[in-house]
Amino acid sequence: MTVPTRAAAWTLLCEFTRTAALRRHGLSVEASMRALARRAGVVEGAELLTWGLVGLLHDFDYERFPTAEDHAWRGMEVLRQRGWPEPIIRGVGAHASYTGIQPEAPLERAIVAADELSGFVGACALVRPSRSVLDLPVESVLKKMKDKAFARAVDRGEIRRGAELVGMALPELVALVIAAQRPLAGRLGLAGGPAPELPDEPVPEAPEAG
Numbered sequence: 001m002t003v004p005t006r007a008a009a010w011t012l013l014c015e016f017t018r019t020a021a022l023r024r025h026g027l028s029v030e031a032s033m034r035a036l037a038r039r040a041g042v043v044e045g046a047e048l049l050t051w052g053l054v055g056l057l058h059d060f061d062y063e064r065f066p067t068a069e070d071h072a073w074r075g076m077e078v079l080r081q082r083g084w085p086e087p088i089i090r091g092v093g094a095h096a097s098y099t100g101i102q103p104e105a106p107l108e109r110a111i112v113a114a115d116e117l118s119g120f121v122g123a124c125a126l127v128r129p130s131r132s133v134l135d136l137p138v139e140s141v142l143k144k145m146k147d148k149a150f151a152r153a154v155d156r157g158e159i160r161r162g163a164e165l166v167g168m169a170l171p172e173l174v175a176l177v178i179a180a181q182r183p184l185a186g187r188l189g190l191a192g193g194p195a196p197e198l199p200d201e202p203v204p205e206a207p208e209a210g
Contacts, residue, residue: 030055032114035180054091113162
């Protein structure tokens with residue numbers, strides 16, 4: 001299987017997504033997916049790239065096609081038309097439970113674990129006095145999970161399902177996602193300063209969390 005480059009994935013994301021917040025979400029989920037890949041023993045090469053690309057692209061069609069009737073379906077269609085590898089297409093589809101694609105492969109299980117929680121961690125960081133993920137404790141995220149009035153759009157059940165799918169206790173998964181976000185906190189607008197604009201030119205991958 002020939003895996004497209006990350007630059008090709010960024011170009012595709014930017015073609016369909018003009019909103020900086022959605023581009024940042026792709027970056028955050030990419031980082032979480034790479035961290036989950038390393039936990040699963042995938043440490044380099046095409047397979048690690050594939051995990052990251054699924055995270056980067058999982059919502060690439062959402063800005064144009066935000067409904068359940070279209071979102072993910074249209075993205076998968078575009079990827080197939082352009083010759084993208086089937087594992088990436090299935091991974092993009094598996095992130096949305098309503099597609100009926102059962103997350104069977106480790107990558108498919110990981111995107112369920114990474115997607116909602118990456119966004120939720122960012123939301124938790126932004127309500128801290130520091131507005132930063134750099135000092136965000138796991139306990140704060142777990143507490144916010146119980147607050148149904150906070151970030152109502154985030155499906156807590158899907159977060160718990162993701163943890164089960166990857167065989168992690170929820171606090172362990174939260175810690176992994178927080179650690180994955182920290183190296184690119186500034187780029188995500190989670191370092192206490194304003195969120196940056198993200199150019200159409202490919203931005204570098206985040207450094208791996210230590």
